[in-house]
Amino acid sequence: MIQKYIVLLQLQMKSAVQFFPKMLTGVCLFSIVIGLMVTGAVTLSEKSEQSEKMRVAVVIDAWADEQETDYVKMAFSMLQEVPSVNNACAFITESSKQNAIQNLKDGMYHAVILIPKGFVSGILYGKNIPATVLFPKGMTSLSGFLIRELMQAGASDLGVAQAGIYAVEQVMDMHPEWTAGQDYKTFRMNTEEALNKVYFRSALERGNYFHKQIIYSRGNITIHQFYLATVICLLLLLLGIPCVSYFKKDKEIILLQLHRAGIPQGMFAFIRTISISCILTAFTGWIYVFGLLATIRYPQLRQWLYVPTDGNIIANVCIGIMGLFVVILTIYQRISLLYTWIKQDVSAVLVLFLLTVTGAYAGGLLLPISMLPEFIRNISNFLPIQWSFRLVTQIIIGQIQWNTIGVNAGIAFVCYLLTCFIMRMRFLRES
Amino acid sequence: MQKQNVILEAIHLQKKYRKKQVLQDVNFTVYPGECVGIVGNNGCGKTTLLRILCGSHRASDGAMILEGEKKHFRRRAAQAIGYVPQDNPLMEDLTVRDNLRFWYSDTNIKADEDIVSGTSAFLGLAPCYRSKVATLSGGQKKRLSIACALAKRPKILIMDEPGASLDLLGKEEMKEYLSYYKRKGGTILLISHELQELELCDRMYLLQDGVLTELDKNVPLEQLYTFLKKDNQ
Numbered sequence: 001m002i003q004k005y006i007v008l009l010q011l012q013m014k015s016a017v018q019f020f021p022k023m024l025t026g027v028c029l030f031s032i033v034i035g036l037m038v039t040g041a042v043t044l045s046e047k048s049e050q051s052e053k054m055r056v057a058v059v060i061d062a063w064a065d066e067q068e069t070d071y072v073k074m075a076f077s078m079l080q081e082v083p084s085v086n087n088a089c090a091f092i093t094e095s096s097k098q099n100a101i102q103n104l105k106d107g108m109y110h111a112v113i114l115i116p117k118g119f120v121s122g123i124l125y126g127k128n129i130p131a132t133v134l135f136p137k138g139m140t141s142l143s144g145f146l147i148r149e150l151m152q153a154g155a156s157d158l159g160v161a162q163a164g165i166y167a168v169e170q171v172m173d174m175h176p177e178w179t180a181g182q183d184y185k186t187f188r189m190n191t192e193e194a195l196n197k198v199y200f201r202s203a204l205e206r207g208n209y210f211h212k213q214i215i216y217s218r219g220n221i222t223i224h225q226f227y228l229a230t231v232i233c234l235l236l237l238l239l240g241i242p243c244v245s246y247f248k249k250d251k252e253i254i255l256l257q258l259h260r261a262g263i264p265q266g267m268f269a270f271i272r273t274i275s276i277s278c279i280l281t282a283f284t285g286w287i288y289v290f291g292l293l294a295t296i297r298y299p300q301l302r303q304w305l306y307v308p309t310d311g312n313i314i315a316n317v318c319i320g321i322m323g324l325f326v327v328i329l330t331i332y333q334r335i336s337l338l339y340t341w342i343k344q345d346v347s348a349v350l351v352l353f354l355l356t357v358t359g360a361y362a363g364g365l366l367l368p369i370s371m372l373p374e375f376i377r378n379i380s381n382f383l384p385i386q387w388s389f390r391l392v393t394q395i396i397i398g399q400i401q402w403n404t405i406g407v408n409a410g411i412a413f414v415c416y417l418l419t420c421f422i423m424r425m426r427f428l429r430e431s
Numbered sequence: 432m433q434k435q436n437v438i439l440e441a442i443h444l445q446k447k448y449r450k451k452q453v454l455q456d457v458n459f460t461v462y463p464g465e466c467v468g469i470v471g472n473n474g475c476g477k478t479t480l481l482r483i484l485c486g487s488h489r490a491s492d493g494a495m496i497l498e499g500e501k502k503h504f505r506r507r508a509a510q511a512i513g514y515v516p517q518d519n520p521l522m523e524d525l526t527v528r529d530n531l532r533f534w535y536s537d538t539n540i541k542a543d544e545d546i547v548s549g550t551s552a553f554l555g556l557a558p559c560y561r562s563k564v565a566t567l568s569g570g571q572k573k574r575l576s577i578a579c580a581l582a583k584r585p586k587i588l589i590m591d592e593p594g595a596s597l598d599l600l601g602k603e604e605m606k607e608y609l610s611y612y613k614r615k616g617g618t619i620l621l622i623s624h625e626l627q628e629l630e631l632c633d634r635m636y637l638l639q640d641g642v643l644t645e646l647d648k649n650v651p652l653e654q655l656y657t658f659l660k661k662d663n664q
């Protein structure tokens with residue numbers, strides 16, 4: 001009997017290989033469509049990521065002289081180079097106050113800093129000429145709070161530094177004997193310069209209150225990896241459409257004869273799913289290995305596909321291919337169940353397409369789960385597509401977790417049982 | 432013909448699909464080496480009867496006796512009875528060889544030898560042995576179905592309208608193959624609407640309204656139409 005199963009598996013493999021060119025055509029067609037969709041999505045995401053920085057307009061008073069304007073620009077340019085500030089803010093110099101305020105109202109800016117005339121000289125000579133910071137009315141966004149905190153922290157640092165310098169200067173004025181015979185003016189200037197350096201260095205270093213660490217809503221993956229996983233999952237799912245002729249090619253009478261020969265219909269369907277999964281795993285496995293080799297030659301590709309260099313690379317690759325097999329088997333066992341359940345080809349294909357699209361949305365393939373409405377987030381974890389996506393993601397970032405493989409294998413097993421049940425019930429009804 | 436040893440016997444067979452009674456109290460016997468034909472109008476339950484006889488379907492009531500044994504009928508029927516359904520149960524995208532390889536896989540017989548020079552050589556499949564099933568003619572497919580059914584060397588060959596969907600030449604060929612098989616001592620139970628094939632039968636049954644009646648041997652085949660017309664009226 002085992003011999004019969006082995007031969008049947010071999011034959012179904014052969015059948016799957018023969019069917020593969022059709023699938024490949026499907027891959028090409030769907031790749032173009034999904035590729036275009038994903039390219040658009042990646043571009044949009046990248047744009048939105050760049051715009052994550054708070055845009056702050058700096059308006060220098062029109063009456064400020066050229067030297068002061070240069071000082072302000074230098075100051076903000078220096079501030080921009082400080083990593084903590086650079087991670088959070090982008091300063092844009094605006095020449096017109098009206099323009100800046102209008103843009104603030106339109107939401108183009110998160111804040112506007114109005115630099116008054118004499119601002120820099122005020123700092124240098126101890127006069128308090130405050131800059132005005134404008135926020136849009138009713139702004140309660142996180143960005144608004146952040147920039148308010150940043151400004152307060154910066155102003156406080158600057159104030160403390162300046163207070164220290166002036167304090168030392170005043171004390172020195174009271175004790176000219178400390179110069180110990182040196183020229184007092186030169187000594188005072190040198191000391192002030194040294195103090196400036198020390199205070200500012202300390203103040204700016206302590207000003208690094210904000211260290212930017214990106215916690216992606218997509219999990220610990222880049223946009224590229226996220227959408228690569230989406231492409232793979234969608235391709236595998238949509239390939240079920242051309243596969244309808246593979247899954248539904250045999251007549252009922254073959255199932256009847258196989259049943260007589262001791263092979264239950266559910267098992268035959270499973271062997272068929274295993275066969276197509278093996279062929280697809282072989283194909284995608286080669287692409288995976290090729291991709292890994294490419295990352296060695298071109299490290300920039302690691303934003304797409306990452307393989308941990310620590311530990312045994314071959315073992316990692318093997319686990320990756322095993323993960324691929326599990327995810328493909330899970331997806332195709334689900335498709336097999338659907339095609340068993342719905343007898344008519346057209347209806348089955350339509351249902352598969354609808355399930356794929358809605359599943360991709362609800363499962364967080366198109367948008368990260370954190371961006372989905374709460375009620376969808378609640379069901380997302382229970383969707384098989386979400387677990388397939390999770391496993392594909394883990395393969396891409398080289399961090400496969402056994403529990404994800406286990407859940408996927410469990411889903412495949414449940415789908416197998418349901419397929420067997422439907423076939424059995426149908427057979428009993430007809431016989 | 433060894434009339435004393437009944438090879439297959441149906442006793443008070445009944446089959447119901449939900450509320451519809453398809454077979455009513457069907458009784459009949461098949462002896463080794465004979466060819467038994469069953470005729471009847473479309474939809475009268477002939478295929479259902481054959482499927483019960485070959486063990487793939489269950490009867491609602493009654494008993495089946497195979498080689499004098501009642502127990503484990505369906506399991507033993509899978510070994511002892513070869514069933515050739517009306518639709519060819521073939522994997523169309525594979526070759527003749529592949530199909531045969533599967534059905535011969537749990538036997539000690541090598542498909543290659545058997546088809547080319549063995550007992551199944553009479554089916555004449557050797558020339559198309561490496562061809563894809565999808566490219567075969569209707570007659571070749573039917574012969575391949577028979578070859579698959581004969582792989583386990585069954586004692587009885589049950590055929591459901593072997594000549595259906597074949598052209599005239601194909602029907603003639605089929606008749607020749609069946610008569611050869613019969614001459615070699617094979618037992619055949621067939622459903623047919625073709626007089627050519629029914630000529631091979633030693634005995635005939637008529638299935639009407641779910642009731643099986645044995646026809647008189649002396650009734651000429653041409654008179655079958657009279658019975659079937661009556662059934663239709």
